[in-house]
Amino acid sequence: MPPDAKIETDKVTTTASRAQTALHPSLDGVRAVLFDVGGTLLHPDWERLARLASRGAGREFRPSELGRKFKEMMCEVDAGMQRGEPAPEDSRKRNWVFRRVYRALEIDETTCESLSEQIDATHAERHLWCAPDDEAARVLGALKAAGLRLAVISNTEDGRLDELLELVGLKAHFDLLIDSQVVGQRKPDAGIFQMTLARLGLEPREAVFIGDSYAHDALAALSVGMRAVLLDPLDFYPDSLCPRIRTLGELIG
Numbered sequence: 001m002p003p004d005a006k007i008e009t010d011k012v013t014t015t016a017s018r019a020q021t022a023l024h025p026s027l028d029g030v031r032a033v034l035f036d037v038g039g040t041l042l043h044p045d046w047e048r049l050a051r052l053a054s055r056g057a058g059r060e061f062r063p064s065e066l067g068r069k070f071k072e073m074m075c076e077v078d079a080g081m082q083r084g085e086p087a088p089e090d091s092r093k094r095n096w097v098f099r100r101v102y103r104a105l106e107i108d109e110t111t112c113e114s115l116s117e118q119i120d121a122t123h124a125e126r127h128l129w130c131a132p133d134d135e136a137a138r139v140l141g142a143l144k145a146a147g148l149r150l151a152v153i154s155n156t157e158d159g160r161l162d163e164l165l166e167l168v169g170l171k172a173h174f175d176l177l178i179d180s181q182v183v184g185q186r187k188p189d190a191g192i193f194q195m196t197l198a199r200l201g202l203e204p205r206e207a208v209f210i211g212d213s214y215a216h217d218a219l220a221a222l223s224v225g226m227r228a229v230l231l232d233p234l235d236f237y238p239d240s241l242c243p244r245i246r247t248l249g250e251l252i253g
């Protein structure tokens with residue numbers, strides 16, 4: 001191959017690889033991308049949770065029904081927090097998210113209580129938030145390849161974030177994992193964001209937070225001076241103060 005042709009080929013290849021990793025404009029100039037986990041990188045095993053509900057309540061539920069109720073419920077929680085209400089009292093209780101989903105499906109309180117115990121048992125066998133988003137591995141790999149540092153901040157109830165990310169094969173992508181149960185602080189408190197930035201040695205403006213909760217992730221990150229991108233697959237937040245994406249794939253164009 002003549003030398004000029006080689007240079008041309010290199011140019012085309014470089015342009016093509018840049019085009020493939022054209023990052024979302026919100027990531028321009030940042031040094032780190034921080035992620036929420038539940039509802040963002042990993043989803044609950046709705047099939048297992050639907051089977052439990054069907055058995056407990058004696059009627060059939062589709063996994064997609066539970067997924068939809070979950071998003072609606074989180075949207076309601078966000079709306080309350082935007083009105084200045086504190087995080088709901090039950091949000092510090094075990095399985096609060098799934099209890100609320102079951103209640104939203106009009107399952108009675110006694111059955112919800114029994115389902116919560118069954119959730120504990122099935123969760124002990126295999127983590128319930130074990131379904132990686134279809135695009136998570138590809139997006140994390142591309143961001144890492146683009147030279148960005150990656151971290152997560154997750155509100156957990158059991159301190160098993162490390163084990164969970166290992167189980168689903170995503171742990172190796174991350175430079176830092178912050179588990180609320182381990183560090184003793186939770187989102188949306190500013191402290192957990194500030195502590196994460198300090199551990200990464202970054203200023204707030206050097207990092208962007210990606211999450212599916214408007215109040216716990218997006219507004220909380222903005223309040224400490226970080227950038228934020230809201231994952232809003234169902235278009236629930238048209239008035240969002242930060243940019244929105246429908247899928248994680250939009251982060252890498």
Ligand SMILES: [Mg+2]
Pocket residue numbers: 036037038039040211212213
């Ligand atoms: Mg979430």
